[in-house]
Amino acid sequence: MSVAWPTISLTVNGHACAVAAPPLKRLLDVLREDLRLTGTKEGCGEGECGSCSVRMNGELVNSCLVPVLQAEGAHIQTVEELASSGILHPIQQAFLDCGGAQCGICTPGMLMAAAELLERHPHPTLAEIREGLAGNLCRCTGFLRIFASVLAAAAQAPDPEPDPEPDPEPDPEPGKAPHAR
Amino acid sequence: MSTRTTTRIVGASVPRKEGLDKLLGRARYVDDIERPGMWFGTTVRSTIPRGLIRSIRFDPRVDWSDVTVVTAADIPGDNHIQLIVADQPCLADGAVNHCDEAILLLAHPDRHKLRQAAVAVNIEYDSLPAIFTIEQSERQDQVIWGADNLFKSFVLEKGNVDAVWETAAHIVEGEYRTGAQEHLYIENNGIIAEWSAESGVTVWGSLQCPYYVHKTLVKIFALPDQKVRVVQTETGGAFGGKEDYPSTLASHAALLAMKCGHPVKMVYDRMEDLAATTKRHPSRTRHRTALDNDGKLLAMEIELATDGGAYATLSSTVLSRATLHAPGPYSCPNVRIRSRSWATNMVPYGAFRGFGAPQAIFALERHMDEIATALGLDPVELRRKNFLHDGDTTATEQRMREPVIMDKLLDRALRESRYYERRARFARRNPGSAVKRGIGIAAFYHGSGFTGSGERILNSLAGMDVTPQGKVRVLVSNTEFGQGTNTVLTQIAAEALGIDYDDIAMAAPDTGLVPNSGPTVASRTVMVVGRLIERAGLQLLSLLRRHAGLGAEFSRAQFFAACERYRAAKGEVVSLVRYEAPPGIFWDDEKYHGEAYPAYAWSVHLAQVAVDTLTFSAEVEEYWAVQEVGKVLNPVLATGQIEGGIAQGIGFALYEKVVLENGHMANNQMTNYIIPTAEDVPPIHVFFEEISFRHGGYGAKGLGELPHDGPAPAIVNAIKDATGISVHSIPLLPEDLFVLLAAQPSVEEQAAL
Numbered sequence: 001m002s003v004a005w006p007t008i009s010l011t012v013n014g015h016a017c018a019v020a021a022p023p024l025k026r027l028l029d030v031l032r033e034d035l036r037l038t039g040t041k042e043g044c045g046e047g048e049c050g051s052c053s054v055r056m057n058g059e060l061v062n063s064c065l066v067p068v069l070q071a072e073g074a075h076i077q078t079v080e081e082l083a084s085s086g087i088l089h090p091i092q093q094a095f096l097d098c099g100g101a102q103c104g105i106c107t108p109g110m111l112m113a114a115a116e117l118l119e120r121h122p123h124p125t126l127a128e129i130r131e132g133l134a135g136n137l138c139r140c141t142g143f144l145r146i147f148a149s150v151l152a153a154a155a156q157a158p159d160p161e162p163d164p165e166p167d168p169e170p171d172p173e174p175g176k177a178p179h180a181r
Numbered sequence: 182m183s184t185r186t187t188t189r190i191v192g193a194s195v196p197r198k199e200g201l202d203k204l205l206g207r208a209r210y211v212d213d214i215e216r217p218g219m220w221f222g223t224t225v226r227s228t229i230p231r232g233l234i235r236s237i238r239f240d241p242r243v244d245w246s247d248v249t250v251v252t253a254a255d256i257p258g259d260n261h262i263q264l265i266v267a268d269q270p271c272l273a274d275g276a277v278n279h280c281d282e283a284i285l286l287l288a289h290p291d292r293h294k295l296r297q298a299a300v301a302v303n304i305e306y307d308s309l310p311a312i313f314t315i316e317q318s319e320r321q322d323q324v325i326w327g328a329d330n331l332f333k334s335f336v337l338e339k340g341n342v343d344a345v346w347e348t349a350a351h352i353v354e355g356e357y358r359t360g361a362q363e364h365l366y367i368e369n370n371g372i373i374a375e376w377s378a379e380s381g382v383t384v385w386g387s388l389q390c391p392y393y394v395h396k397t398l399v400k401i402f403a404l405p406d407q408k409v410r411v412v413q414t415e416t417g418g419a420f421g422g423k424e425d426y427p428s429t430l431a432s433h434a435a436l437l438a439m440k441c442g443h444p445v446k447m448v449y450d451r452m453e454d455l456a457a458t459t460k461r462h463p464s465r466t467r468h469r470t471a472l473d474n475d476g477k478l479l480a481m482e483i484e485l486a487t488d489g490g491a492y493a494t495l496s497s498t499v500l501s502r503a504t505l506h507a508p509g510p511y512s513c514p515n516v517r518i519r520s521r522s523w524a525t526n527m528v529p530y531g532a533f534r535g536f537g538a539p540q541a542i543f544a545l546e547r548h549m550d551e552i553a554t555a556l557g558l559d560p561v562e563l564r565r566k567n568f569l570h571d572g573d574t575t576a577t578e579q580r581m582r583e584p585v586i587m588d589k590l591l592d593r594a595l596r597e598s599r600y601y602e603r604r605a606r607f608a609r610r611n612p613g614s615a616v617k618r619g620i621g622i623a624a625f626y627h628g629s630g631f632t633g634s635g636e637r638i639l640n641s642l643a644g645m646d647v648t649p650q651g652k653v654r655v656l657v658s659n660t661e662f663g664q665g666t667n668t669v670l671t672q673i674a675a676e677a678l679g680i681d682y683d684d685i686a687m688a689a690p691d692t693g694l695v696p697n698s699g700p701t702v703a704s705r706t707v708m709v710v711g712r713l714i715e716r717a718g719l720q721l722l723s724l725l726r727r728h729a730g731l732g733a734e735f736s737r738a739q740f741f742a743a744c745e746r747y748r749a750a751k752g753e754v755v756s757l758v759r760y761e762a763p764p765g766i767f768w769d770d771e772k773y774h775g776e777a778y779p780a781y782a783w784s785v786h787l788a789q790v791a792v793d794t795l796t797f798s799a800e801v802e803e804y805w806a807v808q809e810v811g812k813v814l815n816p817v818l819a820t821g822q823i824e825g826g827i828a829q830g831i832g833f834a835l836y837e838k839v840v841l842e843n844g845h846m847a848n849n850q851m852t853n854y855i856i857p858t859a860e861d862v863p864p865i866h867v868f869f870e871e872i873s874f875r876h877g878g879y880g881a882k883g884l885g886e887l888p889h890d891g892p893a894p895a896i897v898n899a900i901k902d903a904t905g906i907s908v909h910s911i912p913l914l915p916e917d918l919f920v921l922l923a924a925q926p927s928v929e930e931q932a933a934l
Binding site for chain 2: 037043082098138144
């Protein structure tokens with residue numbers, strides 16, 4: 001079989017890549033098979049579990065739902081890029097310190113979701129953390145060590161500028177869990 | 182009591198041993214691995230629950246010349262999976278007994294072609310009538326297994342139950358049911374297999390018990406032990422779901438590898454994993470309980486039944502643990518338990534965290550609340566009146582020789598949660614609110630390690646060696662799948678040897694390299710295998726002192742120098758030790774009498790729930806878990822185990838429903854099999870009371886399964902506290918709650934009557 005597939009150009013973890021692949025091939029498979037970046041995991045193949053979460057032009061996406069064609073010209077970031085020059089990203093260090101990873105299979109996706117969350121909300125409330133990670137399933141931790149990790153990483157960030165707009169969502173009362181269901 | 186008083190590394194929250202690899206995305210799970218020339222494999226499965234295979238046809242529109250096909254006829258040895266009873270075929274041979282049973286295997290280098298080929302296999306059946314429930318199996322609507330559908334039964338007797346009923350002040354009866362539950366590890370089952378005439382079979386995969394897989398492969402291929410090698414790869418969650426199933430999948434991949442002459446990778450997708458692999462046994466438990474006027478237990482008669490699915494697999498041992506946990510942490514002079522596991526035409530049920538205990542404890546702890554209501558007692562005080570204490574005997578007449586501190590655990594839970602304040606507040610506020618709040622309790626134990634004589638039969642061997650490169654390697658077949666095996670066994674080795682955490686490595690979990698230290702199940706790893714590592718470490722020090730001049734006090738450099746002197750004099754630097762049962766243990770497997778477990782972990786859970794009577798949703802708002810698990814060797818990991826187990830237990834109670842249609846899981850997707858998300862877990866307050874257990878690794882008992890035992894009854898008891906409604910069956914989804922709430926007058930209406 002020698003079908004000449006179109007070449008798709010994208011930037012992955014800062015490196016320009018050209019991949020000859022069927023246009024509907026999942027970005028997840030291009031990362032794992034064509035580029036050998038196996039840090040990104042498949043959990044469900046239908047966008048429910050978030051294990052395959054990567055950043056596409058800064059936005060968090062489920063790479064199992066993205067046809068590679070859609071990533072033409074995009075900047076993709078995966079877990080392999082989180083640590084730079086041998087120094088862990090604060091969220092990675094926090095996961096290590098707080099027990100945020102157990103079996104580790106959801107961890108790459110969870111880290112990408114948490115890093116994205118921390119960029120949007122450098123000092124997130126518990127409600128914002130729950131909402132921000134709701135698309136990433138973990139079966140081991142019950143999430144609480146992950147929440148603690150995000151809070152610990154946020155504590156490393158510089159103090160927030162005074163908020164120009166008040167947060168419309170008040171913090172939950174202590175000991176009271178917010179629920180979206 | 183233990184004489185070990187201070188420790189350096191044990192008891193500290195050192196970082197997870199393999200944590201960095203997991204955080205950098207470089208941990209290698211099976212699907213991340215490729216072998217040269219590797220092909221892919223897939224499975225063609227039964228679409229009916231029971232019948233005879235009339236014909237298998239291959240659609241001629243597919244070119245089959247380059248597709249490898251394996252059937253039962255290709256199996257060189259015994260076509261059975263080797264568990265307790267070898268009744269389950271590796272590949273169906275002429276007949277199928279459940280949906281999604283493997284019939285035929287295919288391999289091809291191209292996954293796209295493989296998918297086309299798989300749907301081009303047409304199988305015709307002569308259908309036979311199938312049975313799907315415990316009741317159908319009991320009635321023998323069809324006999325599908327053995328003479329009577331019965332996989333296993335136990336009878337356990339203490340005292341004389343029959344003498345009590347006539348004179349008892351109170352008799353309370355109830356029936357309770359639990360549903361199937363899927364493990365939903367995020368990494369699906371997967372295996373890579375290679376075969377060669379010279380070296381035999383090698384498999385790498387996501388699995389809990391390398392020697393279980395080894396045992397099956399040896400029989401399937403009729404090979405000597407040394408020609409089968411099983412290596413565990415990084416494993417993305419298991420929870421019991423990778424205890425027995427990998428033996429089947431490894432056999433499949435290896436059969437394809439043998440026939441096609443290439444390494445073969447088989448990694449299930451989520452739908453296949455959900456449809457075809459094991460789940461928690463559904464259960465039905467009936468209680469009849471006699472009490473005196475003060476609420477003291479006089480007699481407990483318990484009838485417990487589980488649905489085992491189509492083959493025996495682990496159902497007998499799951500039933501055993503259910504039986505031994507059915508009477509709970511209470512003292513009762515007269516107990517009779519009859520338990521049975523039944524065959525149905527369902528996918529075989531298997532091991533799942535708790536292993537029968539969560540089912541039995543749901544029934545008992547719900548029943549205790551029903552008793553409290555019937556007698557007009559506070560559910561907390563009813564339990565307190567009946568708790569086991571030091572010196573009491575259990576239903577198997579095991580005398581409690583270690584301290585039992587249920588009262589203390591209960592007091593701590595009540596204090597930390599401000600239980601009575603909360604109850605009073607809810608009682609005040611509920612009548613005016615559509616959202617009803619309540620708080621519920623569950624009290625329970627979980628036996629650590631194999632049941633009865635199990636650990637003596639396992640006869641585990643474990644230890645360590647020292648490489649010429651100056652690294653200590655822990656040699657165990659116990660595996661890491663998130664619980665922290667690597668970390669805690671490393672801590673134990675470092676503690677025993679008096680060297681650093683970073684000087685210790687875990688040897689690869691490879692049957693070609695490590696001894697059989699037993700399966701990674703039954704909350705046994707830290708307590709039983711940890712103790713072996715502790716002893717092996719102390720033995721190594723004594724060898725080095727005797728033969729290599731190691732001093733009483735030594736530096737890291739002196740330790741490794743002594744190892745090299747030992748190597749020069751004696752050869753390999755290795756220390757292995759075998760399991761030794763704690764003294765004075767007696768167990769009668771026939772009568773189910775004696776020391777059922779070497780140790781018990783004890784716990785009290787409290788759950789606060791809010792039931793919305795308009796939307797019929799029940800939410801867990803806050804949770805308290807107090808436990809005594811021996812010495813806590815790594816507080817962060819231990820807390821993570823408790824929290825994760827509780828989250829899974831919340832799912833068992835409120836979210837996770839396996840919908841079965843004609844014996845096939847109809848909701849075999851993450852879209853519609855719902856597990857708790859980051860939005861669903863409440864704050865969980867975890868407290869440990871530590872009592873060092875002298876026969877456990879540095880004083881530890883088992884804790885991994887314990888937290889799954891409590892949430893379902895605590896939550897459902899809280900729902901009763903909130904709404905007055907007695908729920909006898911889980912899972913309890915909003916639609917189930919709707920039916921129950923609609924059928925019963927509200928608390929206000931009841932009050933008005």
